[in-house]
Amino acid sequence: MRAYPSDDRPxxxxxxxxxxxxxxxxxxxxxxxxxxxxxxxxxxxxxxxHKVRGVFFVIDKLLLGNxxxxxxxxxxxxxxxRELASSQHPTTLWIGCSDSRLQTGHxxxxxAGELFIxxxxxxxxPVHDWNFAxxxxxxxxxxxxxxxxICGHSNCGAIRALDKESTDSYIPLWLNNAREAKTRVDSRxxxxxxxxxxDERYRMIEQxxxxxxxxxxxxxxxxxxxxxxxxxxxxxLYYDLATGELxxxx
Ligand SMILES: [Zn+2]
Numbered sequence: 001m002r003a004y005p006s007d008d009r010p011x012x013x014x015x016x017x018x019x020x021x022x023x024x025x026x027x028x029x030x031x032x033x034x035x036x037x038x039x040x041x042x043x044x045x046x047x048x049x050h051k052v053r054g055v056f057f058v059i060d061k062l063l064l065g066n067x068x069x070x071x072x073x074x075x076x077x078x079x080x081x082r083e084l085a086s087s088q089h090p091t092t093l094w095i096g097c098s099d100s101r102l103q104t105g106h107x108x109x110x111x112a113g114e115l116f117i118x119x120x121x122x123x124x125x126p127v128h129d130w131n132f133a134x135x136x137x138x139x140x141x142x143x144x145x146x147x148x149x150i151c152g153h154s155n156c157g158a159i160r161a162l163d164k165e166s167t168d169s170y171i172p173l174w175l176n177n178a179r180e181a182k183t184r185v186d187s188r189x190x191x192x193x194x195x196x197x198x199d200e201r202y203r204m205i206e207q208x209x210x211x212x213x214x215x216x217x218x219x220x221x222x223x224x225x226x227x228x229x230x231x232x233x234x235x236x237l238y239y240d241l242a243t244g245e246l247x248x249x250x
């Protein structure tokens with residue numbers, strides 16, 4: 001079934017179609033090799049080349065990706081997406097880190113419409129924060145989600161930044177919301193002597209931070225009330241970038 005008349009031909013993306021022509025249906029290594037802007041001149045594709053040669057190509061790639069999404073997912077599932085267009089009924093409020101390596105829907109195989117998402121640096125639940133409070137209130141009171149998830153992850157830059165001096169204007173202030181996790185872990189263990197021990201310490205802080213943010217979550221009366229009345233359950237999850245495994249830790 002066609003979603004729009006333009007699905008026969010990508011008329012809405014004339015620039016992209018002109019640039020890539022028949023290749024528009026197959027973004028692949030071969031496609032990238034055929035694109036002169038991705039060619040290093042020695043027959044190899046540099047994974048970094050397109051980043052330094054211009055944002056324009058990156059945007060083209062994203063728009064082309066959207067064209068492919070419509071062809072392979074949106075149009076074949078047009079009834080599902082049309083129903084979603086009029087209303088949403090997510091089951092879960094997902095609070096995760098902004099890290100680009102975490103594709104929330106992908107790693108959980110959740111479909112559009114299932115997760116109501118709040119992402120920020122360090123998967124933090126700030127206390128006394130209007131932005132977060134608004135998301136929480138809308139999710140719990142209006143959307144009536146059944147589960148609230150706080151998801152931390154391995155190699156989190158926010159957690160590693162807790163050890164660094166910074167002259168940034170905003171980041172250190174934001175990370176104050178997670179400092180207690182570092183304090184708690186450092187009070188329990190000896191200073192690491194090896195790289196492995198240092199990595200393990202960071203893993204412990206990342207996981208303690210999830211537990212700390214759950215504590216922050218319960219400072220919001222509307223959330224505590226919903227949990228007390230068994231309308232909502234809170235879960236702490238941890239995602240390992242190296243293995244792809246998502247597990248429950250709290
Ligand atoms: Zn992170």
